[in-house]
Amino acid sequence: LPRASEREQFLQRMAAGRSRTLMASGGDEPVADSGGSGHSIFADALLRGLREMDKGQFTAAELFRNYIEEAVAGRAQQTPEYNPLRNSGHEAGDFVFIKLGAGDKPMEATVKAPPAVTVDPAAFELEYWNAIKDSSDPEEYRGYLAKYPTGQFADIARRRAAGGRGGNGTAGSAPIVKPTPGPSPTTPTGVQMAANPSAMLAGGGRLTMPSLPAGLAAGALRSYDYVTVTLDKSGELQKRSTQSGSYYAEDLGGGAKLEMVAIPGGTFTMGSPASEASRTDDEGPQHQVTVRGFYMGKYEVTQAQWQAIMGTNPAKFQGNDLPVEQVSWNDAVEFCKKLSAKTGREYRLPTEAEWEYAARAGTSTPFAFGETITPEIVNYNGNYPYGSVVKGLYREKTMPVGSTGAANAFGLFDIHGNVWEWCLDYWHDDYGGLVNSAPTDGSAWLTGGDATLRVLRGGAWNRHADRARAAFRNWNETDDRSLNHGFRVVAVART
Numbered sequence: 001l002p003r004a005s006e007r008e009q010f011l012q013r014m015a016a017g018r019s020r021t022l023m024a025s026g027g028d029e030p031v032a033d034s035g036g037s038g039h040s041i042f043a044d045a046l047l048r049g050l051r052e053m054d055k056g057q058f059t060a061a062e063l064f065r066n067y068i069e070e071a072v073a074g075r076a077q078q079t080p081e082y083n084p085l086r087n088s089g090h091e092a093g094d095f096v097f098i099k100l101g102a103g104d105k106p107m108e109a110t111v112k113a114p115p116a117v118t119v120d121p122a123a124f125e126l127e128y129w130n131a132i133k134d135s136s137d138p139e140e141y142r143g144y145l146a147k148y149p150t151g152q153f154a155d156i157a158r159r160r161a162a163g164g165r166g167g168n169g170t171a172g173s174a175p176i177v178k179p180t181p182g183p184s185p186t187t188p189t190g191v192q193m194a195a196n197p198s199a200m201l202a203g204g205g206r207l208t209m210p211s212l213p214a215g216l217a218a219g220a221l222r223s224y225d226y227v228t229v230t231l232d233k234s235g236e237l238q239k240r241s242t243q244s245g246s247y248y249a250e251d252l253g254g255g256a257k258l259e260m261v262a263i264p265g266g267t268f269t270m271g272s273p274a275s276e277a278s279r280t281d282d283e284g285p286q287h288q289v290t291v292r293g294f295y296m297g298k299y300e301v302t303q304a305q306w307q308a309i310m311g312t313n314p315a316k317f318q319g320n321d322l323p324v325e326q327v328s329w330n331d332a333v334e335f336c337k338k339l340s341a342k343t344g345r346e347y348r349l350p351t352e353a354e355w356e357y358a359a360r361a362g363t364s365t366p367f368a369f370g371e372t373i374t375p376e377i378v379n380y381n382g383n384y385p386y387g388s389v390v391k392g393l394y395r396e397k398t399m400p401v402g403s404t405g406a407a408n409a410f411g412l413f414d415i416h417g418n419v420w421e422w423c424l425d426y427w428h429d430d431y432g433g434l435v436n437s438a439p440t441d442g443s444a445w446l447t448g449g450d451a452t453l454r455v456l457r458g459g460a461w462n463r464h465a466d467r468a469r470a471a472f473r474n475w476n477e478t479d480d481r482s483l484n485h486g487f488r489v490v491a492v493a494r495t
Contacts, residue, residue: 021095023064024081042068050097060095126218129153130209133223133244138163153223156244208265210293210493212248213345220248221262226407229377230370235389238370245411247298250343252308258297258339260491261411265293268357269364270438271431272471276366277387282430283471291357291442296350297488299323299401299413300421301335309338316483321400323419323486329454329478332422332487339489346492351444352425352455352473354490359416359458359470361409366469367416368408373465377406378417384464398461416468419486420456427453427475452477460484 024042039047049067125148132140133153141161145154212220223244230239250258271286272279304320306327307313314326327335332349339347350358359368367373372387373380379399382392402413426449431438436448453475459468462484466472476485 021060022081023060023068053097053099057096057098060097063097125151125153126221129223156223156225208293209246210262210265210295212494213260213295213491214494215344216248221246222248224411226411226413227405228369228407228409231367231372231374231377233371233387233389235372235374235385235387243409243411247411248295250339250345252305252339252342254304254308256302256304256308258301258305258489259299260295260489261298263294263296263354263358263410265291266357266362267291268360268362270353270356270471272366272469276469276471278466278469279471280473282428282473285431285433287431287438287440289353289357289438289440289442291354292493294354294493295491296354296358296410296412297490298411300419300486300488301332302401306335309335309342314481317398319400321403322398323401323414325398325419325483325486326481327485327487328481329422329476331481335487336489347489348492349422349424349487350490351442352423352457353439353442355421355423355457356470357442358410358412359408361412363409363470366471368470369406369416373416373468377404378459378465378468379404379414379461380417380459380465380468381462382465384466386465386469389465395461415458416470417459417463418461419458419484420460420474420482421458422485422487423455423457425449425455426451427455454478456485 045068046063049063053063053066128144128147129151132144135141138161141157144151144157145161148154148157151157212218223246225242225244227240227242229237229241232238246262247259250260252258267288267290269286270289272283273286274284276283300323302320303313303315303318303322303324306315306324307320313324314331315322315324316326329349336347336349361368363370365371366386367378369377372385372389374385374389375382375393375395379395382394385391398418399414401418404414407413408415424444424446426446428438428445428449432448438445456474456476457472459465459472467474476482
């Protein structure tokens with residue numbers, strides 16, 4: 001840009017978007033002088049770019065792409081990175097280099113300072129916590145406490161700094177899952193969790209944490225501890241662990257809050273194998289589905305939440321903390337529309353693939369809790385058990401959400417039993433074949449099938465245990481209002 005006015009305009013545009021970025025390269029290879037002239041490959045490429053760039057002014061991103069990225073990735077066992085620091089409030093701009101000749105005087109440009117950017121301090125704390133929250137090293141949590149002694153995750157950090165991962169659970173308790181300090185939590189079967197937002201699935205697939213929905217600052221996200229269990233075929237406890245998850249709370253008014261849990265995106269096998277007891281043909285063929293991260297209700301929608309949005313209460317079994325029932329698919333969709341209008345965020349029913357992915361939470365067993373369930377952790381008709389479990393309690397009604405105290409590995413309560421949960425999809429008799437088959441991207445299947453029938457999942461308080469399996473599929477007319485039909489909602493993450 002030869003003219004001073006052009007340079008000033010260029011700098012003005014750059015200054016209007018503040019930048020706080022990191023350019024680095026890391027790996028196991030010692031590379032202090034591997035680039036020649038006493039420099040690493042990274043430093044050598046950086047200096048060469050500064051010398052050879054044929055533009056009078058250029059951004060750090062251009063320097064990285066044109067000189068550093070390919071040179072380092074091709075010659076060193078390192079991964080070069082250049083990215084804005086997330087949630088810093090300075091992600092819009094870039095660093096600018098201006099080349100001067102040997103006899104040039106420093107250029108001057110009058111640049112109007114951009115408006116002050118308000119940065120939520122909680123965003124930095126959240127970044128710190130997300131980086132360590134899956135660590136088993138107590139020192140990580142002591143470091144967090146040194147920096148944030150009264151932080152939003154301080155209670156959890158103190159427990160872990162003392163050598164345990166115990167917590168207070170979330171909603172109610174039962175003898176088998178009474179929250180107690182337990183061993184380091186195991187990750188969902190087939191899933192390797194990681195501290196960064198892009199965790200890894202077994203086999204190399206990505207497990208990606210979702211962005212927050214529209215209009216929510218990073219500080220809106222909170223951490224909570226929950227208890228999950230694994231049972232054998234006889235219903236005996238094989239494993240109990242306390243894990244932690246992230247959620248935000250939506251204030252619906254009148255004291256009602258809607259807690260939405262972060263569900264990481266990933267790939268899973270949808271449907272059941274032919275060997276699974278009580279399997280039906282509509283549960284196949286099994287197929288791989290990749291699901292984007294989203295937020296899902298920690299609990300089924302309650303009567304208090306329904307009342308706050310719809311102004312009525314259609315339930316047979318009355319109670320603020322009981323799941324709303326006797327709601328049709330049409331009713332549930334209308335609730336989501338009104339909730340979206342009230343909050344400015346997109347709420348909807350889950351797709352069938354999202355529901356099963358969230359229910360399984362990385363498992364491939366019939367239930368999120370392993371090979372079977374018992375009335376102690378799931379509300380179903382205990383006269384009709386699954387596997388080798390003996391007959392048990394039949395409550396003959398719904399239960400307050402979360403009252404068994406047991407969540408699945410994603411931190412969702414009552415994903416099995418209590419009430420059936422509506423999904424978006426048309427009903428199809430199976431997952432299709434070569435010509436017309438279910439989507440593999442987690443979206444709703446809204447072609448073919450029967451649009452007058454919609455999918456129900458999860459089982460209910462008055463149904464047999466096998467109906468609560470993660471793969472079991474049910475349907476009903478869109479206007480049917482049964483006393484065992486309820487739902488939970490999904491919030492769409494920003495893209």
